[in-house]
Amino acid sequence: MDGQAERPASGGENGAIRKRLPPAERRQQIIDEAVRFFAEVGLEGKTRELARRLGVTQSLLFNYFATKDELIDAVYEKVYIGRLSPDWPERLTDRSVPLRYRLLAFYTEYSALIFEREWMRIFMFSGLDGASLNRRYLKHLGDVILHPLLAETNALARTNTPPKMEDVWNLHGGIVYIGIRQHIYRMPEPPKPQEEIARAIDKYLLFFGIDPGD
Numbered sequence: 001m002d003g004q005a006e007r008p009a010s011g012g013e014n015g016a017i018r019k020r021l022p023p024a025e026r027r028q029q030i031i032d033e034a035v036r037f038f039a040e041v042g043l044e045g046k047t048r049e050l051a052r053r054l055g056v057t058q059s060l061l062f063n064y065f066a067t068k069d070e071l072i073d074a075v076y077e078k079v080y081i082g083r084l085s086p087d088w089p090e091r092l093t094d095r096s097v098p099l100r101y102r103l104l105a106f107y108t109e110y111s112a113l114i115f116e117r118e119w120m121r122i123f124m125f126s127g128l129d130g131a132s133l134n135r136r137y138l139k140h141l142g143d144v145i146l147h148p149l150l151a152e153t154n155a156l157a158r159t160n161t162p163p164k165m166e167d168v169w170n171l172h173g174g175i176v177y178i179g180i181r182q183h184i185y186r187m188p189e190p191p192k193p194q195e196e197i198a199r200a201i202d203k204y205l206l207f208f209g210i211d212p213g214d
Contacts, residue, residue: 042125115179158209
């Protein structure tokens with residue numbers, strides 16, 4: 001239970017010394033270490049090993065998270081949902097600002113949050129393991145960011161073929177790939193990632209005949 005006080009202990013299941021912490025602080029410590037742990041070993045990593053790294057007993061771990069799935073949900077909230085700014089949908093649909101600048105502002109902020117090892121590796125491990133974490137995230141992202149972006153593109157497109165959701169995913173996926181290249185393939189990132197992002201956005205807009213000033 002989250003509110004359950006920890007009992008003083010001189011050692012855990014592996015002899016580790018455990019420092020007594022307030023419940024909220026201990027819960028956050030577990031989540032922070034779980035993020036690092038699952039990014040390193042994948043979502044199949046054992047909670048017993050996570051407890052060993054934390055220097056606590058496995059039973060204490062389950063005082064805070066009744067199941068491993070509950071712990072993974074907490075990791076999901078911290079790494080993925082917690083990084084989505086609540087004002088992004090409003091800013092992306094603010095037609096007083098040219099679409100190009102809305103996209104640049106969004107992807108500059110978004111890339112700064114996701115171009116890191118933990119985000120990329122947990123996302124990839126989730127997909128490989130068949131876990132629901134990345135599917136849930138992509139659905140949420142589609143609902144709050146990408147579908148509104150499609151509507152904004154359609155409002156300005158000057159081509160006979162209207163933009164489709166696949167076009168938006170291609171833009172988004174191409175930008176995310178910059179981070180994948182660095183943290184998954186372990187290749188150097190572009191010298192100026194923001195220039196690559198701007199180039200991808202301009203190509204997307206040009207394809208639909210959208211003037212950068214629109």
